[in-house]
Amino acid sequence: MSALAVEHQPPSDDDWDLLVRFWEETDWQEGLTVEIIKGIVTVAPPPTGNHSLIAAKLMACLQPGIPKDWGLHQTLGAVVPSKSGLYIPDLLVVPDAVVKGAPFIPAAAAELVVEITSPYNAKHDRVDKAVGYARAGVPFYLLIDAFAPHGPTLTLHGEPRGDLYRVLQVAKFGEVFHLPAPFDVDIDTSLFPTPEDS
Numbered sequence: 001m002s003a004l005a006v007e008h009q010p011p012s013d014d015d016w017d018l019l020v021r022f023w024e025e026t027d028w029q030e031g032l033t034v035e036i037i038k039g040i041v042t043v044a045p046p047p048t049g050n051h052s053l054i055a056a057k058l059m060a061c062l063q064p065g066i067p068k069d070w071g072l073h074q075t076l077g078a079v080v081p082s083k084s085g086l087y088i089p090d091l092l093v094v095p096d097a098v099v100k101g102a103p104f105i106p107a108a109a110a111e112l113v114v115e116i117t118s119p120y121n122a123k124h125d126r127v128d129k130a131v132g133y134a135r136a137g138v139p140f141y142l143l144i145d146a147f148a149p150h151g152p153t154l155t156l157h158g159e160p161r162g163d164l165y166r167v168l169q170v171a172k173f174g175e176v177f178h179l180p181a182p183f184d185v186d187i188d189t190s191l192f193p194t195p196e197d198s
Contacts, residue, residue, distance in 0.1 A: 015039070020086065024103065035077075036086040037128055044121055047090075050193040054116050054144060055090055057191040062093070065183035069096050070111065077104030078113065080132035087129055089113040090144075093183075107136035111182070116144045134160040141165060142179070144192070152194050154187070 019036050028034050031046035047055075059072055066072060073092045076099065080087065086104055091114035098109040107113070113133055115125040125143060133141045134157070141157040152173035157165030171177040173194055177187040 033088050035088050036084075037124055037132075039084050042124070044118065047116075047118065050146065050195070050197060051090075051116050051118060054146070054192045055114075058091060058114065058144070058187065061185055061187045062091070062179070062183065065179065065185035066093060067182070070094065071096050071099060073099070076102075078107035078110060078136075079104055080107045081135045085128075085132045087113075087132065090116040107133060107138055110136075110138045112140045112142065112179075113138050114142045114144065117147050119147055122147050130157060130165060131163045133157075134163055134165045136160075140168075140179075146173070146192075146195055152192070154189060 019039070019041060022041060026034075028043070033044040033047070035042050035044075055074065062072060070093055073094065074090065075088060076092050076094070078087050078089060078092060079085070087107070089110075091112075092110055093112040094105060094110045098105050110133075113129075115129055117125045122145065126145065130141060130143070137160050139158060139160070141160075143155045143157065144153075145155065146152045154169075154171050154173075154177050155167060156169040156177075156179065158168040159166040168180075169177070171189060173189045173192050175189055177189055179185050179187060
């Protein structure tokens, strides 16, 4: 028996417009995370309490390093190039002027995106979204991976080039993690719950 190989193609302009219209006009159940990843609409259940706690603790750490004309957003969509994705990052730092009146923004306008893995989305966050954010030229991509194979970690990606980021820093939960300029803040990861804390 042989496997059928399927090559995924980015959506055409018409397909992309239909996907975005479907994303915008469908009455999704409140709390679901609905994204377009690699040209496919994906729906994830609401985040867990641990996920929300990590986001809240991170927001508190980031706030002092955010300029007054930038904002921290949790539900703002970000479109990546090649019409292959409309992501809803767990946290997004973007200048206020870009956000006004928009249901989503170009990911290229973001200064920092943060994804916090869940058991059902870890591959997307580790691989697919890293590629999308790099293609968009997002300066910093912070992956908070409570489900990493060798234990919960934070990985800061930067210096995007094509589809790739350079890994700038890695830390395990429990360590102090320094987010460089323009933020220049310390993140106390000992405040982050782990899957064992559930």
